[in-house]
Amino acid sequence: MPAPQNNLEVYSRLDKIKNLPAIPEIMFDAISVLKSEPGNVIKIAEIIGQDQGMVTRILSVANSPLYGMLRKVTTLEFAIMIMGSRELENVITAISLSNAIRFAPVANFNDQDYWKHSMTVGLTAKDLARRLAMPEIAGDAFIGGMLHDIGVQLIVKYFPDEYQQIFSTLNESNKFIDLETSIMGLSHQELGAYLLKKWDLPISLVECVQFHHNPLDSAENKILVAIVQLADFVTNQLKTSNNIWDEGVVLDHSLSKLLGFESYDELIKFYTEYSELMTDVVTSKN
């Protein structure tokens, strides 16, 4: 298939894909039980247990050093109990949506690296929201952080030739996101946002995906998106995984005011101290 010439062509190619990934049913089933019987650990575990991939990832979240558990979480039941229904709903939503796009192994794309990056940015964004005294957006920050690069999965699945072309053209002066735009007419931001809109997800999450490289362009959720960008930046600086699509991610100077810092220097001071705290994550096997 020839490379699309502009973004309209990409959108129209996406529109023609009859089987765009749907939200996995297990998400609705699990959330409905969480709401009607929040204390029924056995029933919740039964539903989640139908998808071993989801179980593994829930345990991986619970055991991340960023999650802050003092002891190892080895069973799904224990994870359900310690997370509580509200938190578990966010975790199930984020994992279900990020597991929705499936494909066979592809050259130059490591699924495990993608997962680790998504989880780390999600957990970091949640942690940052709390530290910056915005606990009310911590849940959205977590889900938005987990999903922020979902458009990369769409490129790998539906535009494999373009993905390889981008990959082979990458170098110091050609960043992944710029190559996406020059080769495809749009980036993983717009592609991911397209899918989230199809899924009818809240605008706060759509904007986390659509503007995480340029939060100031967000219309309604600048602070939330800025937190996701900061989480993405910290995670990339610490090289927590090998995600070439974010190589060269920069931190927007004007985020400092948005996030309540006196100056850009204050933000850098915060970032530096925070990075030291995060060093554990770099060595984590999760």
Ligand SMILES: [Fe+2]
């Ligand atoms: Fe990105």
Ligand SMILES: [Fe+2]
């Ligand atoms: Fe990223």
